[in-house]
Amino acid sequence: MGSSLDDLSTFPADIKRAFGFALRQVQKGETPPNAAPLAQFGSGVFELRERLTGAAYRSVYVVSLGSAVYVLHAFKKKSKSGKAMPREDIRVIEQRLKRARALNAAEQEEGTQ
Numbered sequence: 001m002g003s004s005l006d007d008l009s010t011f012p013a014d015i016k017r018a019f020g021f022a023l024r025q026v027q028k029g030e031t032p033p034n035a036a037p038l039a040q041f042g043s044g045v046f047e048l049r050e051r052l053t054g055a056a057y058r059s060v061y062v063v064s065l066g067s068a069v070y071v072l073h074a075f076k077k078k079s080k081s082g083k084a085m086p087r088e089d090i091r092v093i094e095q096r097l098k099r100a101r102a103l104n105a106a107e108q109e110e111g112t113q
Helices: 004-009 013-027 087-111
Strands: 035-037 045-052 055-062 070-077
Touching: 004 013, 004 070, 013 045, 013 055, 055 087, 070 087
Parallel strands: none
Antiparallel strands: 035 045, 045 055, 055 070
16 A cells, blocks of 8 residues: 555665565465564554664555455654654554455445445
């Protein structure tokens, strides 16, 4: 969704490889060990977490929508205040989740016609 793929492509190779592997697991119906549920966004929304040389990288995806896996956001965590997710990233996730749900509803509606 949105710029997630472009954002992910700017990450270091090791991080891209780790997220790619984890997202492939998700596509197969598995839950990667580095996935954590993000209950604040509702069920089916998860965050992948990776660290490299002191930097934290995140990828947020949703699996509870039909047969698709929607990657909602990918970002390098800039917050120095512990585990809290920055407000701007929360807004991006909320907007893209709303769009993913709308796309899924439209897809389901087309499937019933």
